[in-house]
Amino acid sequence: MKNSFRFPERFRGFTFLEVIIVVAVIGIMSALAISAFSNGAADAREIVARQQQATVQSAVNAWVCGRLTGNLTVEEVRSAYNAVNGSEARLTLIRDYLDDVSYGHFVSESTSAQDRVESAATRRLGWYISMPNWTSGSYPKVELVRS
DSSP states (O other): OOOOOOOOGGGOOOOHHHHHHHHHHHHHHHHHHHHHHHHHHHHHHHHHHHHHHHHHHHHHHHHHHHHHTTTOOHHHHHHHHHHSOSHHHHHHHTGGGSOHHHHHHHHHHOOSOTTOBOOHHHHHHTEEEEOOOOOTTSOOOOEEEEO
16 A cells, blocks of 8 residues: 655645754854954953053143142153153052052052053053153153053
């Protein structure tokens, strides 16, 4: 006897091609989601590093203003700033204008290199904070430098 039983149309399964397409779409969507999460962490570290740069720049600005209100000239303040060699030493110079937590964090995370100030965020990005000499005709800058 011939087997003539057939499933009705509504009980048929997916074809192999349909399953492959669905798996490919799920794979692409998961790759995009993983990429978005990893980029988000790097972006957050970059934001923290830029905020730390701004914090140090604000402290430098306050230090300069504090010296200028003490009857010193800009040239005298510039000379005092440039007399201190290295970013780490300049960080100590402006210590009174940073809160203790920020200053402690920079000091504990910095290496022995005198031309750089580091934090956990800048180190993970491969960056550091630099406080170069104050040139005539400008303002002292705090730079975020890529290693």
